[in-house]
Amino acid sequence: MAKLENKVAIVTGGGSGIGRAIAEIFAQEGAYVHIVDLNADMAQSVVDGIISAGGTAKSHACNVAEQTDVLRVVKSIGRVDILVNNAGIAHVGNLEKCSPEDFERVFNVNVKGAYNALFAVVPVMKANGGGAILNLASIASVVGISDRFAYSMSKGAVYAMSMSVARDYIADNIRSNSISPARVHTPFVDGFIAKNYPGQEEEMFEKLSKSQPIGRMAKPEEIAKLALFLCGDDAGFITGNDYPIDGGFIKLNN
Known part of the structure; x- marks a missing residue:
């Protein structure tokens, strides 16, 4: 039996990169994958590839920074067993080179976007008896990275939200973890x-x-394999953890 057979999964930012790799491996393992992405054409391209390979998927054009947009999409999907908060953007610059506009742009997508998806999906998971949440944090959430002030801020928030949701909804059979790629x-x-x-x-x-x-x-497929494990039943005893997948970046850079 496929590892995600009969599971309904949402992957934000699934139109390219890590999100695409996660969407594809989830579909290969039997999930009905809903790709939520600002770029409708890229999202549909991934969906077309999944369907051609024998999987099931649907694309949803959505700005994760807009809560009403996210709520609309989640309502249209119905049951949700898995949420992967992957959508994100970056910014180069230290504190002095991060304008209020830069800060707000990164915050709106990376932090507010993750919050909006959590806000929409957690009540659905509660009503359905549980689920698995995976948030894409970063090594920047736990170590200092040069010229990544706004990005580091946002990924630190993603990490913290992951732990908070894990603590608050453990009795609802909702698991929440994060991955911190290099x-x-x-x-x-x-x-x-x-x-x-x-x-x-x-x-x-x-x-x-x-x-x-x-x-x-790392290759996107390597991140996707860890995501598959953490969102599947084999990880049923795992919640409230962050998993660096970093080629030794955090512990071996000395």
Whole structure:
């Protein structure tokens, strides 16, 4: 039997990168996957691929920063067994180079977006007898990363929300955990490097890759496999934990 047979899963930001890899492996393991993404075309492209491979999925164009939008989508889905809060954006800059507009933009997507999804889904899970929540935090939530003030702030909040939900809803059979990846090679990373380090793409990619003691970035599929375990029944005794998946970044960078 597939590990997520008969499960209904929501993956925010599932149109690309880590979210796409999670959506695809969930569908392979029998889940009905709902991809919630601001980019409707990218989300539908992932859905088309899942269906072509024999899975079941549906796309929902949605701005996670808008609570009414998220509530509408969750209501249309109905039962939810799994929520993966993956949607997020980044910003380069220390405190002095983080304008109020920059701060608010990151906060609205990374923090408010996760809150909105939790706010919409937790009551549904309670009514259905439980569920599994997985929030994408980051190594930046527990260690200092240069020039990532707003991003670090947002991922620290995601980590804290994960633990709070785990504590408050344990009696409702809702498990809540987070994953803290180091750098993962996604199209987002390639675009991020091209935008912020024009003309230095190859050099910066190698530098960022080697910042992990293991000597490379993670693959999205590696993050997705951990997500699959934490959201499945095999992890039924696991809640209120954060899982670094970082190539040794936190413990071995000395």
